[in-house]
Amino acid sequence: MVERPRRRIPEATVARLPEYLRILGEQGDDVEHISSDQLAEFAGVNAAKVRKDLSYLGSYGTRGVGYEVAYLVYQIKRELGLTHDWPVVIVGAGNLGQALAKYGGFFERGFPVAGVVDIDGAKIGTMVGGVRVRQLDDLPLIVQERKVSIGVVATPPAAAQDAAERLVAAGVTSILNFAPTVLNVPRTISVRKVDLAVELQILSYHEQRRSGAGLTIVAGSESGRPASA
Amino acid sequence: MVERPRRRIPEATVARLPEYLRILGEQGDDVEHISSDQLAEFAGVNAAKVRKDLSYLGSYGTRGVGYEVAYLVYQIKRELGLTHDWPVVIVGAGNLGQALAKYGGFFERGFPVAGVVDIDGAKIGTMVGGVRVRQLDDLPLIVQERKVSIGVVATPPAAAQDAAERLVAAGVTSILNFAPTVLNVPRTISVRKVDLAVELQILSYHEQRRSGAGLTIVAGSESGRPASA
DNA sequence: CATTGTGAAGCGTTTCACAGCC
DNA sequence: GGCTGTGAAACGCTTCACAATG
Numbered sequence: 001m002v003e004r005p006r007r008r009i010p011e012a013t014v015a016r017l018p019e020y021l022r023i024l025g026e027q028g029d030d031v032e033h034i035s036s037d038q039l040a041e042f043a044g045v046n047a048a049k050v051r052k053d054l055s056y057l058g059s060y061g062t063r064g065v066g067y068e069v070a071y072l073v074y075q076i077k078r079e080l081g082l083t084h085d086w087p088v089v090i091v092g093a094g095n096l097g098q099a100l101a102k103y104g105g106f107f108e109r110g111f112p113v114a115g116v117v118d119i120d121g122a123k124i125g126t127m128v129g130g131v132r133v134r135q136l137d138d139l140p141l142i143v144q145e146r147k148v149s150i151g152v153v154a155t156p157p158a159a160a161q162d163a164a165e166r167l168v169a170a171g172v173t174s175i176l177n178f179a180p181t182v183l184n185v186p187r188t189i190s191v192r193k194v195d196l197a198v199e200l201q202i203l204s205y206h207e208q209r210r211s212g213a214g215l216t217i218v219a220g221s222e223s224g225r226p227a228s229a
Numbered sequence: 230m231v232e233r234p235r236r237r238i239p240e241a242t243v244a245r246l247p248e249y250l251r252i253l254g255e256q257g258d259d260v261e262h263i264s265s266d267q268l269a270e271f272a273g274v275n276a277a278k279v280r281k282d283l284s285y286l287g288s289y290g291t292r293g294v295g296y297e298v299a300y301l302v303y304q305i306k307r308e309l310g311l312t313h314d315w316p317v318v319i320v321g322a323g324n325l326g327q328a329l330a331k332y333g334g335f336f337e338r339g340f341p342v343a344g345v346v347d348i349d350g351a352k353i354g355t356m357v358g359g360v361r362v363r364q365l366d367d368l369p370l371i372v373q374e375r376k377v378s379i380g381v382v383a384t385p386p387a388a389a390q391d392a393a394e395r396l397v398a399a400g401v402t403s404i405l406n407f408a409p410t411v412l413n414v415p416r417t418i419s420v421r422k423v424d425l426a427v428e429l430q431i432l433s434y435h436e437q438r439r440s441g442a443g444l445t446i447v448a449g450s451e452s453g454r455p456a457s458a
Numbered sequence: 459c460a461t462t463g464t465g466a467a468g469c470g471t472t473t474c475a476c477a478g479c480c
Numbered sequence: 481g482g483c484t485g486t487g488a489a490a491c492g493c494t495t496c497a498c499a500a501t502g
Binding site: 011013049064 | 492493494495496497500501502
Binding site: 081 | 243248252272273310311324325327332340379403405409421424426427429430433434438
């Protein structure tokens with residue numbers, strides 16, 4: 001017995017729903033309704049976009065009034081699959097892996113750390129954010145015992161592909177990749193990538209445009225900052 | 230005297246150029262040329278996309294041969310403004326701030342850490358990744374002395390807006406924001422946001438679709454994983 | 459009458475397909 | 481022959497503008 005033949009939600013909308021959710025969660029308990037204008041203001045986007053985004057969830061607003069905060073929170077959570085926790089396993093207990101494991105702030109929002117594994121014998125057994133680092137070979141056990149669907153790759157780039165393959169072999173179906181490498185995995189696996197260097201390089205591009213560089217100053221200073229042309 | 234009336238490069242292309250650059254850098258010294266097909270394969274994208282992306286830099290390929298790796302690297306670096314280092318300043322020496330400061334891997338790729346500041350007196354003076362944590366008020370000094378254009382917000386959410394305002398006041402013009410908050414800054418400032426919880430929530434959405442949830446099972450198990458419907 | 463929900467237009471990105479060139 | 485460079489078509493996302501409505 002199946003209901004609601006689930007609409008496909010555009011990826012761009014999916015990426016914004018968590019933001020709306022966060023904003024709604026920050027509203028005081030006295031705020032019962034919120035308009036697309038207000039939500040748009042908080043999220044820094046266009047109000048029409050908010051309405052269109054929310055319309056994919058169904059028609060949960062009231063004309064002349066707005067959206068009921070509590071109900072909207074419920075609908076977004078349901079759509080994002082946040083009605084229950086998603087334990088994650090972290091591969092790599094280096095700087096980043098440790099920071100992620102310790103970073104309760106993010107992971108406690110429904111993504112508890114089910115385990116941290118590393119290949120380095122020296123790290124195995126140490127505690128990180130309340131979790132004991134286990135050996136890489138324990139991955140399948142952790143994934144099965146804790147019913148993990150999401151894996152986090154926080155290894156050096158050279159080890160990332162192997163980490164991804166082990167995660168997939170262990171039964172993980174989504175991967176968040178922090179290593180600066182393209183992971184080769186079956187198309188059935190969802191992968192998202194966070195690359196800090198890429199982010200900085202994109203900012204660098206904008207800085208460089210801003211400073212008027214790129215326009216080659218033929219007889220001018222070539223030093224880094226603003227070529228006061 | 231100004232040359233090359235700089236084409237505007239689409240944002241989507243700008244976001245991919247760092248990836249191409251990384252791949253090109255990983256090629257052995259014996260690889261002199263690379264085709265759009267090969268580059269596309271490594272980057273996991275369509276070959277036509279690679280060609281169109283590179284065409285925005287100018288026509289640097291040779292028909293029948295491909296692109297000369299060294300020259301392409303040079304052109305991409307120039308376009309991204311990576312011909313010189315961009316020192317960054319990190320606000321917040323908590324878990325994430327420390328991990329970023331220590332993470333030579335990313336930041337040494339042209340983004341040296343010019344300074345780390347924090348508001349917490351207990352942290353000031355401690356060493357983190359070879360840099361001494363300084364007090365928040367030193368921000369303007371660091372930015373000016375080290376000619377910093379890019380700031381990284383790695384504070385708790387409640388402190389992020391203040392951190393951003395201080396960065397802007399100090400003269401920073403680009404911000405990489407790790408805090409789960411929308412930053413309110415002048416439109417002249419470039420902001421990029423990395424939100425780990427958002428990434429996980431997007432993966433959660435795909436997991437939930439995969440598992441067939443969302444189709445409400447009227448008389449079935451509501452437990453986490455696959456509802457074998 | 460404030461605010462939603464949504465067709466339709468506008469815009470940016472991707473992909474195709476092939477002419478142009480080495 | 482192989483591969484680039486690019487118009488043009490296709491696609492998806494954003495924004496507009498307004499009818500629908502509590």
